[in-house]
Amino acid sequence: MNMSDWQRLTGLRGELKHGEPMSRHVSWRAGGEAERFYAPADVDDLATFLRLLPREEPVLFVGLGSNLLVRDGGWRGTVIMTHGAKRRPSMDRGLIYAEAGVASPKVARFAAQHDLEGAEFLAGIPGCVGGALAMNAGCYGGETWDLVERVLTVDRAGTLRERPKLDFEIAYRQCTPRASGEEWFAAAWFRLEPGDGEASRGVMKELLARRMATQPLSLPNAGSVFRNPPRDHAARLIESCGLKGFERGGARVSEKHANFIVNPGGVARAADIEWLIQHIQRIVYQMKGVVLQTEVRIVGEPA
Numbered sequence: 565m566n567m568s569d570w571q572r573l574t575g576l577r578g579e580l581k582h583g584e585p586m587s588r589h590v591s592w593r594a595g596g597e598a599e600r601f602y603a604p605a606d607v608d609d610l611a612t613f614l615r616l617l618p619r620e621e622p623v624l625f626v627g628l629g630s631n632l633l634v635r636d637g638g639w640r641g642t643v644i645m646t647h648g649a650k651r652r653p654s655m656d657r658g659l660i661y662a663e664a665g666v667a668s669p670k671v672a673r674f675a676a677q678h679d680l681e682g683a684e685f686l687a688g689i690p691g692c693v694g695g696a697l698a699m700n701a702g703c704y705g706g707e708t709w710d711l712v713e714r715v716l717t718v719d720r721a722g723t724l725r726e727r728p729k730l731d732f733e734i735a736y737r738q739c740t741p742r743a744s745g746e747e748w749f750a751a752a753w754f755r756l757e758p759g760d761g762e763a764s765r766g767v768m769k770e771l772l773a774r775r776m777a778t779q780p781l782s783l784p785n786a787g788s789v790f791r792n793p794p795r796d797h798a799a800r801l802i803e804s805c806g807l808k809g810f811e812r813g814g815a816r817v818s819e820k821h822a823n824f825i826v827n828p829g830g831v832a833r834a835a836d837i838e839w840l841i842q843h844i845q846r847i848v849y850q851m852k853g854v855v856l857q858t859e860v861r862i863v864g865e866p867a
Contacts, residue, residue: 574616577605586638586864589645590629591690593784593830594815594837596638596864598624603645607663607716607724607750610644615722617642624863625748627665627692630787631699636834637865646694659713659753664694668701668708671754672768681759683711687768688775690787697749699859700739704771709734716751724750737791737859780818783826789841790823790856798856799823802844805851812840838862 584601587593604610617623622641626632646665653662653674660680662671671693672686685706689696696708697715714728725747733740741747775781790798802808802822810817813836818824825840845856 574612576613576616577609578613579603584643586626586629586634586643587830589626589643590632590634590786591784592629592633592786592825592827592832592834592837594636594827594832595634595834596636596867598634598639598641598643600642601645602642603647607718610646610750611718611722611724613644613722614718614720617720619720623748625664625694627695628667628690630690631695631701631860633786633834633837633860633862635838635862635864636867639864647692656753659755661751661753662693663751664692664697664749666693667691668693668696672764675754675756676761676764676768679759679761679764680756681764682706682756683754684764684767684771688771693752694749697752698739699737700734701737704774707736709739711754711756713753713755715749715753717747718750719745719747778821780820780824780826783818783828784830785818785824785826786860788823788859789825790844791859793854793856796854797823801848801852801854801856805844805847807844807847810840810843812836812843815840817844833867834864835867 581601584598586595586598602613604613624639624643626643626645627647651666653660653666653671660671660675668686668689668691672683675683685704688703689701691701700707700709702708712729714726717725717727731742733742792798799822807817808822809819814827814832815836816826818826825837848854848856
């Protein structure tokens with residue numbers, strides 16, 4: 565049975581691939597292959613696909629791949645790419661509804677179009693709603709879960725559940741479910757205050773100009789590599805250790821922002837980036853006595 569026949573019989577509407585290079589799907593432009601790769605058409609199609617997977621199958625959810633490093637040996641299991649699904653937010657009884665694959669900046673722009681304020685900072689988060697929920701992404705004084713009313717999750721059996729904010733423990737760059745079991749974020753409802761759309765667009769324009777001026781957005785990168793330690797900044801610590809511009813195999817600590825690792829030309833391997841991450845941690849601890857915690861996720865098998 566070929567792939568198209570299998571999808572027709574199962575009712576799947578998304579795109580299924582085998583041996584898909586993850587370097588095409590992560591913003592660092594490095595990393596190995598996914599054994600299986602599925603881009604669901606929408607939340608219902610995602611639920612159907614999960615029901616068909618073996619229960620022991622390792623699953624990795626990816627949005628824009630902007631906070632992720634897949635090792636050169638790849639992912640031995642299935643990658644689910646949510647960004648190929650529904651990409652537009654909508655209004656639902658006064659709340660903004662957005663599926664996991666919607667890019668965070670689109671939520672900010674949609675809010676401004678509807679004269680709602682408080683989501684402007686999402687314009688500065690280079691990822692999707694699912695990832696923003698999973699790590700409580702934030703910048704410029706705002707955090708994702710400050711806006712969340714409730715979320716939609718999906719489990720291994722393809723069961724969809726609405727969960728209130730109280731079902732999760734929220735902290736700086738962390739979101740931990742209070743209940744046991746394996747579930748993933750499928751969508752969220754955001755509650756915002758009435759505001760002035762024009763003023764919100766002005767704030768977003770200012771935030772984006774600040775990003776352009778201070779971050780190496782023209783080069784492949786994964787955003788901030790490390791969490792800021794209490795009452796300090798990872799970039800300040802890295803720079804004070806003389807690590808700006810330090811390079812390994814094409815991966816380099818950005819000269820523009822020390823908490824960014826860039827991959828000019830896309831020539832670095834995932835192993836080079838991971839080595840550089842560990843080197844930064846080692847040097848900062850030796851010189852400053854601070855253990856830097858990674859904000860990026862590192863998954864997969866070494867080559």
